[in-house]
Amino acid sequence: MSKDIAIxxxxxxFPHxxxxxxxxxDVSLDIGASEFVAIVGPSGCGKSTLLNIVAGLEQPTSGEARVGGDVVTGPGPDRGVIFQQFALFxxxxxxxxxxxxxxxxxxxxAQRRARAEHFIELVGLSRFADALPKTLSGGMKQRCAIARAYAVDPQILLMDEPFGALDSLTRVRLQEQLLQTWSQDQRTVMFITHxxxxxxxxxxxxxxxxxNPGRIVEIVDVDLPYPRTEDVRLGAQFAALRNRVWSAVHHQEGTPA
Incomplete structure (x- = not known):
């Protein structure tokens, strides 16, 4: 069962x-159980710092983050974290x-072998189960990292620019695969991206x-149907929402574009 996030x-x-x-x-945000929330903004706005606080990798100077009603004091198995760097052994x-x-x-x-096989198949890597990371493409490495995060059955996925280092086509394919997986298990997702x-x-x-300082300036509801297909991505409603978010990111008072 998924958990909610309350910031x-x-x-x-930080010292400077x-x-x-x-x-x-003074950042406050609610992310409902099973909700998929993306956070965007210019470099230096604190996106990754906020995710690290929810992950328990950083402690706030003031305020608090709660997961499932419990105050976050450190990392926990209820939160899977996926970074841009693949972090595979x-x-x-x-x-x-x-x-x-x-x-x-x-x-x-036997149980961990069965769970690993399930999630390796889910991300389309069954043929490469016995391969070392050095033989994999960037997209395959990231799929392996996603499978590893899923395998421990976290209620929340915290994803910090997970597709940022990938080529455009691989990135689109992994976006679609992530949504397919999310639609099946409905985990709560906090997703950082530029x-x-x-x-x-x-x-x-x-x-x-x-x-300067990092803060929330707008929250945009994305009223697009799931599953999100290429037709959705090319539609007029998508374009209007994209333009709204783009304008909010690049026309903040006092923030360089």
Missing amino acids: RGVAKT KDGRFTALD PWLTVRKNVEFGLRTAGVPK DVDEAVFLANRVVVMAA
């Missing part, structure tokens, strides 16, 4: 040569990479952030 009055400051740098200032096969979290959790061998088209194509809602 309340979160601020985060001129004193303190405010990465986030190069000496382990695809199967062993996907099994890794299950093995550290003490899941019996790509407005990607945000609109994937999400139920798009959160637009501004920098």
Whole structure:
């Protein structure tokens, strides 16, 4: 069962040569259970910092993040995190990479093998289960990272620019595959991206952030039907939503485009 995310009055400051740098200032946001929310904004607006706070990898200077009603104090198995860097163990096969979290959790061998095989098949890597990461393309590596995150059965997926380093065609294919997988299990997803088209194509809602300091300036409901097909991506409603989000990102007062 998915969990909700509640962010309340979160601020985060870091030491800076001129004193303190405010990465986030009074950020509040609710993400419902099973909702897919994308966060966009210029570099330096605190998108990744906010995700890291929800992941438990950073602590807020003030305010709090809650997952399923519980205050986040550190990482937990209820949250799977996927970064732009694939973070695979190069000496382990695809199967062993996907099994890794299950093995550290003490899941019996036969059970973790079955779960790994299921999610490897789900992301279309069954033919490469015994391959090492160095033999895989960038898109295949990221699919392996997604399968590994899914295998430990998190209620929430936290994704920080997961497709940012991929070519355009691979990126589109993985967007479509991610939505197919999400439609099956309805996990809660918090997705960070610089790509407005990607945000609109994937999400139920798009959160637009501004920098200096990092804050939410607009939340756009994406009233597009699922499944999101190429026809949806090429339609007039998609274009209108994309233009609205694009305008919000690039015309923030005091924020350079």
